[in-house]
Amino acid sequence: MSTPTELSDSARRGSHAGQKPPARPRRMSGRVRRLSRRDKVVLGIMVGIPTLVQLAFVWIPTLLSVFLSFTRWNGLSLSDIRAAGVANYSYVFTDNPAFWPAVQHNILWLLFLAVIATPLGLLLAVLLDQQIRGSKIYQSIFFVPVMLSLALVGIIWQLFYQKDNGLLNFLLGTAGTPAAVDWFGNSSINIWAALVAATWRHAGYVMILYLAGLKGVDASLKEAASLDGANATQTFFRIVFPAMAPINIVIVVITIIESLRAFDVVWVINKGTNGLELISALVITYLIGEGQSIGIGSAFAVILLVISLVPITIYLSRTFRKEKF
Amino acid sequence: MSASTTTRPARPATGRTGRSRPHYGTHLFLTVMAVMWMVPLGWALFTALRPKADTDKYGYFSLGGAFNFDNFATAWTQGGFPRYFMNSLIITIPTIILVLLCSSMMAFAVSRVSWKFNVTLLIMFTAGNLLPPQVLATPLFEMFKLIQLPYWFSDSGSLLNTYLSVIIANTAFQIGFCTFVLSNYMKALSADLTEAALVDGAGIWRQYVSIIMPLCRPAIAALATLELIFIYNDYFWPLLFIQSGDRLPVTTAINNLQGTFLSNYNLLAAGATITVIPTLVVYLVLQRHFVAGLTLGSSKG
Numbered sequence: 001m002s003t004p005t006e007l008s009d010s011a012r013r014g015s016h017a018g019q020k021p022p023a024r025p026r027r028m029s030g031r032v033r034r035l036s037r038r039d040k041v042v043l044g045i046m047v048g049i050p051t052l053v054q055l056a057f058v059w060i061p062t063l064l065s066v067f068l069s070f071t072r073w074n075g076l077s078l079s080d081i082r083a084a085g086v087a088n089y090s091y092v093f094t095d096n097p098a099f100w101p102a103v104q105h106n107i108l109w110l111l112f113l114a115v116i117a118t119p120l121g122l123l124l125a126v127l128l129d130q131q132i133r134g135s136k137i138y139q140s141i142f143f144v145p146v147m148l149s150l151a152l153v154g155i156i157w158q159l160f161y162q163k164d165n166g167l168l169n170f171l172l173g174t175a176g177t178p179a180a181v182d183w184f185g186n187s188s189i190n191i192w193a194a195l196v197a198a199t200w201r202h203a204g205y206v207m208i209l210y211l212a213g214l215k216g217v218d219a220s221l222k223e224a225a226s227l228d229g230a231n232a233t234q235t236f237f238r239i240v241f242p243a244m245a246p247i248n249i250v251i252v253v254i255t256i257i258e259s260l261r262a263f264d265v266v267w268v269i270n271k272g273t274n275g276l277e278l279i280s281a282l283v284i285t286y287l288i289g290e291g292q293s294i295g296i297g298s299a300f301a302v303i304l305l306v307i308s309l310v311p312i313t314i315y316l317s318r319t320f321r322k323e324k325f
Numbered sequence: 326m327s328a329s330t331t332t333r334p335a336r337p338a339t340g341r342t343g344r345s346r347p348h349y350g351t352h353l354f355l356t357v358m359a360v361m362w363m364v365p366l367g368w369a370l371f372t373a374l375r376p377k378a379d380t381d382k383y384g385y386f387s388l389g390g391a392f393n394f395d396n397f398a399t400a401w402t403q404g405g406f407p408r409y410f411m412n413s414l415i416i417t418i419p420t421i422i423l424v425l426l427c428s429s430m431m432a433f434a435v436s437r438v439s440w441k442f443n444v445t446l447l448i449m450f451t452a453g454n455l456l457p458p459q460v461l462a463t464p465l466f467e468m469f470k471l472i473q474l475p476y477w478f479s480d481s482g483s484l485l486n487t488y489l490s491v492i493i494a495n496t497a498f499q500i501g502f503c504t505f506v507l508s509n510y511m512k513a514l515s516a517d518l519t520e521a522a523l524v525d526g527a528g529i530w531r532q533y534v535s536i537i538m539p540l541c542r543p544a545i546a547a548l549a550t551l552e553l554i555f556i557y558n559d560y561f562w563p564l565l566f567i568q569s570g571d572r573l574p575v576t577t578a579i580n581n582l583q584g585t586f587l588s589n590y591n592l593l594a595a596g597a598t599i600t601v602i603p604t605l606v607v608y609l610v611l612q613r614h615f616v617a618g619l620t621l622g623s624s625k626g
Contacts, residue, residue: 057497149558
């Protein structure tokens with residue numbers, strides 16, 4: 001094992017001066033030329049295929065969304081595409097009745113996840129990280145919703161929220177009476193009902209990530225803090241939480257992205273209408289719904305893209321800051 | 326300094342009492358939360374186990390009447406579950422294989438071979454996975470509609486309404502995440518491993534297949550489990566691309582059950598419970614890998 005390492009070390013320095021006559025001089029003479037022609041072809045294929053897939057089915061469509069947002073098109077024939085300038089955007093911002101409610105709902109979604117669901121997940125993680133009895137059982141229970149699709153979450157909560165036969169109205173004693181609330185149907189409260197359902201899943205996700213993060217915090221830090229007389233709360237907020245900075249960033253990004261991606265739950269409930277408008281749902285409404293308009297749908301998509309580039313950029317710059325090649 | 330020395334002997338003792346302290350408040354809170362957490366699924370299961378006739382007679386919020394699995398049997402056949410599960414399988418398995426193949430090759434290239442565009446490519450892949458899928462949905466839909474295919478392959482004459490369209494979209498979307506995770510994993514492997522192989526005359530492909538990939542087995546297992554759940558749970562791409570109901574995977578098809586079963590909530594609940602079962606099986610059997618996969622993605626940030 002040691003001999004090859006020495007050989008390759010000398011090879012890396014590019015010293016083919018001859019103390020150790022290299023067996024394959026062409027490969028030994030430097031980092032780049034170490035690769036044979038065959039290796040380069042193999043590498044080209046290994047990089048090329050995934051990159052092509054990624055470009056063709058993620059990035060080119062994304063750019064096309066930007067392009068289409070400046071056109072008027074019914075989606076039928078390519079020759080029907082007409083330039084529209086910023087007409088789609090001015091329609092979206094000023095005339096579209098669903099846009100501003102959707103923006104409000106997306107912001108509300110983000111705030112709810114950030115203020116309720118994420119801290120709840122953190123709290124559960126902190127409580128379960130202590131060595132309490134049955135910790136694994138609690139973890140399993142909180143984790144089950146994370147395994148379910150958001151579409152299924154919507155259906156399961158629909159059964160819970162129903163007006164006349166749902167459990168919630170029975171528990172409130174309003175089932176079958178005029179006071180019964182149609183939790184997913186009433187446009188002034190259905191967004192809150194959907195957010196509770198989304199929290200059910202998000203909190204468990206955050207819990208699992210933080211449980212991993214808490215295990216990674218050096219125990220001696222906590223001990224040192226408690227020796228210095230810090231109580232549990234102080235230790236957590238001054239020592240443990242800052243020490244989890246990398247995971248905090250991941251959770252912030254996940255929370256923002258999840259609130260922008262929110263789609264499945266509202267689509268299952270009522271296709272993102274009547275109090276449940278979201279930007280993501282509007283994109284799809286204009287693509288496959290009645291009154292199809294590719295241009296307007298794409299304008300929504302671009303707005304969604306611009307907003308999501310903010311957390312993506314923050315995340316990438318933090319993640320790849322230290323990379324060097 | 327001296328204070329800490331004097332407390333040192335006492336520390337193990339306090340640690341132990343701290344551990345066995347009953348934590349009544351914590352348990353109370355956790356129990357309440359856990360019960361609340363189980364209520365929605367529990368209610369679905371409870372409803373599913375009761376015959377429609379009994380719930381009509383006694384009400385949904387009651388304990389009267391029989392409890393059996395009849396609704397499951399009825400939902401299974403009337404809802405067309407065998408078909409949907411088969412569709413899920415047809416979409417999920419090839420996607421996982423393609424994702425892991427592509428992302429492991431890409432991760433190998435960007436982490437084990439130094440090259441000018443390594444970081445650029447990795448950023449492109451990671452960013453691609455973070456986009457909301459709706460951002461690229463419209464052009465992808467139109468692209469798939471424009472791709473002409475022979476009718477023996479696709480009855481729509483295009484990529485729309487084929488399993489392949491969902492497989493492609495899912496693969497493209499998931500490669501980024503897996504590449505990111507695997508490249509971090511591969512970077513942590515010692516450089517000597519491949520240097521030694523290089524000197525032995527092993528080409529790039531052999532380094533990838535016989536040295537790096539076997540060492541990545543834990544990460545591959547974790548990602549495979551994670552992707553299994555992700556793709557089984559994917560609702561969006563089939564919703565967009567597949568028009569024929571009989572080609573939908575389970576997750577997208579359950580929404581149609583609301584129409585099929587009309588207001589028979591017992592059958593709907595049974596249908597919902599049936600779709601939970603595969604995830605629960607994966608959860609029980611592969612929980613370790615699933616959690617490992619979730620946390621792998623966030624371990625570096």
